Amino acid sequence: MQDNWATEHLQVIRTLMERSAVYRRALAPLMTFAGVLGTAAAAFGWKRQIDSPRTFVLFWGIVSLIALGGALILVRRQALRAGEPLWSPPTRRVSQALVPCLVLGAVAGIFVWFQGGSELLPAIWVALYGCALHAAGFFMPRGMRLFGWCFVAAGAGVLVLMALQKWDFSPHCVMGLFFGLLHLAYGIYLYFTEQHRTAA
DSSP: OHHHHHHHHHHHHHHHHHHHHSOOSOOHHHHHHHHHHHHHHHHHHHHTTOOSHHHHHHHHHHHHHHHHHHHHHHHHHHHHHHTOOSSOHHHHHHHHHHHHHHHHHHHHHHHHHHHOOTTSHHHHHHHHHHHHHHHHGGGSOTTHHHHHHHHHHHHHHHHHHHHTTOOOOOHHHHHIIIIIIIHHHHHHHHHHHHHHHHHO
């Protein structure tokens, strides 16, 4: 009897520790916001022909800052609604996992700003973003690491196609396809799965 009681309590403690270690904010609003913003920005950049290396880097740098700011506002609203601190241990872990690859992406943008050659930059950004998501996925619900692998594979695939001279689309198409439409599709998927998980 005592053994069963102790086992049950250990299981409860283990479950509570796992829940406190995993980032549990709703990801659907974040992904949908990023998807809508990325799609709209890609369409705007393509239509306005923002193609020179400096204007391309500046344009997408501003878009990424808007995306980051919007994500922080959405996360803050969720934290306030739940009565929890914004900078919780899971949030801190996720942020620390994201930062290295995102910083490297920013450095790649600075390099293109000074040296030119913006054709490769979107594929590099896609792959690095995938690496960032995969790293953060160890502190998030299942599925985020797979989503990160989709970006890594997509970035690598575009680079290979460019090396074989079989990819001649606008860099804005790469940005819109992956940072826009792929985020949007994942956000819609999460709306249904997160609601189902909450209902269960």
